[in-house]
Amino acid sequence: MKNLIKINSKINENGSIDFKELNIDDFKEFDYYRIVNPITKEIFYNDNGKLKLIHNCHCYDIWGNNKSCDYCVSTNALVTNSTKKKLEQIDGNLFLARVFPIIFDDKTYVLELFQDIGDSYVKTENENLQLSQIVTQLNLLASKDSFSGLFSHGFMYNKIMEITRDNIMPVALLCMDIDNMKYINDNFGHYEGDVLIKKISDELIKLNSDNVFAARTGGDEFQVIFINYTKEMALDYSKPILDNLEKILIKDNYYASTSWAIEDRIKNQNAKELIESADSKMYKVKDIHHKN
Template sequence: MDTYTFQDIFDIDFLQKLLDSLSVTLQVGISIRGPHGERYTKDSDYCSFCRDIVKKSPVGNARCELSDRALSAHCESSPYVCHCQSAGLTDASVSIMVEGEHLASMLVGQVRLAEDIPGEEEYRVNAHVLQLDEEMFLEHVHAIPVITKEQFSHILDTLSLLANQLSQLAYSNLQLKNAIRSLESQKLLHQQEKDALETLAEKDSMTGLYNRRKYEEEAERYSRQKGRHICLVSADANFLKLTNDIFGHKSGDLLLSNIANIMQSLAKNDWLVARCGGDEFRVIMPDTTLETALDYCRRVARNCSTDKTLSLPLSVALGAADWNSENETLQDCFSRADAKMYQNKAALKHELHVPDYILERLYDRQVLNRKVVEHTARMTLEFALFLGFAQENAIETSLASHFQDIGMAKLPESFSIRGQSRTQEETLQMKAHVLHGYTMARQFEELYKVADIILHSHENWDGSGYPNNIAGTHIPIESRIIHITGDYAYWTLPTITGGNYSREAVVQNMKERSGSYYDPELIEKFLEFLPGFNARVEV
């Protein structure tokens, strides 16, 4: 009921005609108002007394409005009768109820009862209060027909019957409206479900692009349009498996979504961009030249290369071909685009050095310091050669030192925030970075051989390190070297997290930790090596 207005339930124009007719027939003024006095119909006046005399007076008009509002508020089962507050006439109110709720009131007025006619002096007082001419007031009030209480009771009975019928009609209309609303809601829900199913049938739920089914339907339709200039693009996301293996499927999904958003945002409205499964995307470009298709491929590749939101490069290999409908099928055209895509993919594999990209992201986040990393790698190479390592072995050790902290890429972004002490859980996460680094190194051909060195690069000579708490010579010598060179570089070079200690203080500290953190023999050799290295670096 709260959701519907009186005007929603009734035909107001019809009610107005009905009330106008009843007013003339019964010779009473009639109108319908809401519980708070709001007008639902105009006043149906059978005579001009109230309209042309009383309401022409500001005082009379205000009193009539107060009287009508008071009558409108009554919601009794039987008619309510009272004197009007303006001219001493008789008013009444008949309630229209729906399911116990007061919907409206039928107001009745302009009545002179034979048993309750004021004297002439009282009429003059009323005229004076209303600031009206007394003679004019008397002339018009005496023109109102006089009826008995019995006659007025019959009129109210008639109007009560009408109000009861209106109440029943309102109830029926409400039921119908509720039924219609329910049907409309069901229809809307059905349409929404239908739209959702249709969307699921043709859209990829992860990326929002069209799916393989929609692509194949459209490709079949276009394949019958011989002579139309159509280009096809084949695209394949790079590093999806690597992303899933290293950073998890959530990161892999984000990689696909980012590529999809770029491909869709750069496509024209009449192009169809689809994800056809896994890391595979396709684009149908009707009425498009090969030059335009190639430009699209270049812009997609460029926008992906500038996206630095992921820990691995956002990269997609693309190939385009234009359809020669006279000599090949549309599928043949796609096969040519696909072949070009794989050529591009092979070239990208050699161009993109993923481990370096990961380190760059760690530098950007200020998790690692580029100068410390590069200085450690150089020192490690020269120290390994000083110890008599073969050139190849020394280079491998230096490579391991360069990427020993690559596993930091799996730490939360919050670890880039400095000046805050870590919780115990965060410390455990941080120590796990060497395990992540080991796993990541095994994914890359260029780092596969040094994965074990990375795994043990944070072990201590006395077994108090991590992740496996191994000790002594069980720690690979390459890892023991990296532990020494990495700590020396970190403590002596200035960084936002510390360092910048004097060489003398660092050397003293390392001597004190010889036999606990560091291999004692290697520390002795390192202290022999250090002056010459520092001299070469300063030169």
């Protein structure tokens, strides 16, 4: 279990963690832990209240990958500032991973806890393959927003972050927001608001492909990342769907609309900067719709 630290003892009564007092005795139900920065993919350990970097390794190495995970549960936990769980297979054993953000010196990291729930269950190569496929399918489900069926906020942020590390291929990002959502909820009820979100999601999900990923990133907020697409290519690809979202009948002859903008990624622009740029353009469109 390379770069995992063995645990054997007790948890604090209130369940909280004072990071500077974190030690291997904090979580009795888990077998191993590690501290990661899911943005930089670095691994750390606690040395008497100080974080020490483990050199020459990445957090994804433990899964036998040569690249970042397609769905990084730790990035999801970091972005949403919440606890997440995930199944993983390590050295033929099945582990439950529980991850949550921790703060040290005003910087946020993620604590990953691992519990062996397979008890060396995998006996043969065939069983190992089957279990690997099951874990992959379960984690794919975990990468989705359960209500809309689109990808989750955490998945999308991780995908954008990974793609923007590469300055070679073009990338375009679409940000979308439903207009007058509060008015719709207040006047037609939250049920109609939910129906509207589902209608929009059902259209956006049609865009998904090997290089296009649509996500619900908030209550009425959506993003679509186009990998190896210019803005013009992304507009051409998504135009039929976007046309369908121009006017959406709610009830009583009231039509909802969406505001959206697509932004090209410029050279050396990171994930946060790309999202902020596309968001800014989208809100300018939203302001125009509001004034009209």
